[in-house]
Structure formats: structure tokens, C-alpha cells
Amino acid sequence: MDCMETIRKRQSIRKFKKGEVTQDALLKILEAGRLAPSGKNSQNWHFLVIRNRELMEKIAAAIVAKNDEIATAMDSKDREKGDRFRKFAKNFTLFYLGAPVLIVVYATDYYPTGYHEYRFAEYPESAIDKLFQRNPGMQSIGAAIENMSLEAVELGYGSCWMTGQNYAADEIEKVLEVETGFSKEGYFLACMLAIGIPEDGAKSPGRKDLSEICTFID
Numbered sequence: 068m069d070c071m072e073t074i075r076k077r078q079s080i081r082k083f084k085k086g087e088v089t090q091d092a093l094l095k096i097l098e099a100g101r102l103a104p105s106g107k108n109s110q111n112w113h114f115l116v117i118r119n120r121e122l123m124e125k126i127a128a129a130i131v132a133k134n135d136e137i138a139t140a141m142d143s144k145d146r147e148k149g150d151r152f153r154k155f156a157k158n159f160t161l162f163y164l165g166a167p168v169l170i171v172v173y174a175t176d177y178y179p180t181g182y183h184e185y186r187f188a189e190y191p192e193s194a195i196d197k198l199f200q201r202n203p204g205m206q207s208i209g210a211a212i213e214n215m216s217l218e219a220v221e222l223g224y225g226s227c228w229m230t231g232q233n234y235a236a237d238e239i240e241k242v243l244e245v246e247t248g249f250s251k252e253g254y255f256l257a258c259m260l261a262i263g264i265p266e267d268g269a270k271s272p273g274r275k276d277l278s279e280i281c282t283f284i285d
């Protein structure tokens with residue numbers, strides 16, 4: 068496939084056919100992530116690859132529990148809004164249980180260029196906050212995830228990049244630490260990537276027209 072064809076073919080996959088991702092393919096997908104560019108070549112990621120069903124279920128239970136806690140707190144103000152949030156977890160998070168592979172992507176803090184200089188020169192916090200608003204650390208993570216998503220397509224798989232569950236990030240990290248002993252000093256859960264064999268018929272939303280998102284200045 069040429070690059071543009073792969074880009075066009077990629078879509079978020081939330082339904083997966085039965086079947087594994089081969090070890091060879093998984094290593095190629097991870098290699099695509101490894102080769103991504105990152106701010107100051109910091110490579111500020113760590114990929115935790117999960118293929119253990121029981122562990123995936125435990126992560127799901129942590130998400131559901133946190134989702135329910137938030138939804139219940141919302142109920143007293145507006146039951147409909149609480150219920151809508153309950154459905155969010157079901158439709159946009161728990162589907163990963165249908166995938167054979169879940170990559171939990173950890174990131175470590177990244178200090179944007181200018182951060183130490185601003186601190187040294189005692190610039191106001193608002194100036195420092197603005198540096199983080201552009202968040203190069205997360206931009207780097209995005210590059211790695213997109214590389215992996217595209218390589219997955221290239222190899223005949225599908226994936227879904229997920230941040231929706233991040234309201235339960237602390238709880239998921241805790242599950243992983245308690246169940247597997249995994250934790251990495253200074254790293255935090257940034258997103259998850261579910262990978263598997265795509266079920267046919269996935270529908271993607273459209274995109275804005277180029278004229279809406281692009282300005283040329285000659």
C-alpha cells in the first residue's frame with residue numbers, strides 16, 4: 068500500500084473479529100511506534116502490551132467502577148446526563164475487550180524548550196503554562212500512536228486509539244501495578260491502543276474540508 072492509501076484506509080475499529088495479532092505483526096507495529104519522531108528525541112513513551120484476557124477484564128472493571136462513581140455524582144444534578152456518561156464508557160471504552168491486544172501507552176514528563184530558561188529568569192507561571200498548552204510531550208506520543216495505527220492497517224489489522232478512559236487512569240495504573248507489578252518511575256498512562264482483526268462495516272465520521280482547516284499565505 069502506498070502511504071496515502073494506508074492513511075485513507077485507517078479508521079477507528081471498535082468491533083473485532085475473533086483471531087490473534089501475530090507476534091511478528093505486533094513487533095512490527097511496536098517498531099513503527101519506536102521509530103516515531105519526538106521532541107528533542109526524548110522518546111518519552113513506554114508501551115505496555117497486554118494480551119492477558121483476565122487483566123483486560125480487570126482494567127475494564129476499574130473503568131466501569133470509576134465511570135459509575137462519576138455518573139452517580141452527576142445523577143443528583145441531572146439523571147439524564149449521568150446515564151449518558153454511563154453509556155459513554157460502554158460505547159467508547161469497553162469495546163477494547165473484543166480485541167486480542169491492548170497497548171497501554173505510558174508517557175513521561177517532557178519539559179518544553181524555554182521551560183528551564185523561564186524558570187531561571189523567574190517568568191510568571193502563566194508563561195510557563197502556555198508552554199505546556201502546546202504540550203510537545205503529548206505531540207510526540209501522538210506521533211507514536213499514529214505510526215502504530217498505520218502500520219497495523221498495513222499489516223491487515225485495525226485499531227482504536229483511546230483516551231476516553233483516562234478519567235480512570237489512576238485506577239488503571241493501580242490495577243496494573245497490583246496485578247502485574249508494572250509501574251515505571253515518572254511515567255503515567257497517556258492513552259490505550261486496542262488492536263485486532265477489524266470487523267467489516269466500521270463507519271468513520273467525515274472530515275472538514277481542506278478550505279476550512281487550511282490557510283495559504285503566499
Ligand SMILES: Cc1cc2nc3c(=O)[nH]c(=O)nc-3n(C[C@H](O)[C@H](O)[C@H](O)COP(=O)(O)O)c2cc1C
Pocket residue numbers: 077078079080081158159160227228229230231232270271272
Ligand atoms: C487522541 C484520540 C483519542 C481518542 N479516544 C477515543 C476513545 O476513547 N474512544 C473511542 O471510541 N475513540 C477514540 N478516538 C477515536 C476518534 O473518535 C476517531 O479517530 C474520530 O472519530 C475519527 O474517526 P476515524 O478514526 O474512524 O477516522 C480517539 C482518537 C484520538 C486521536
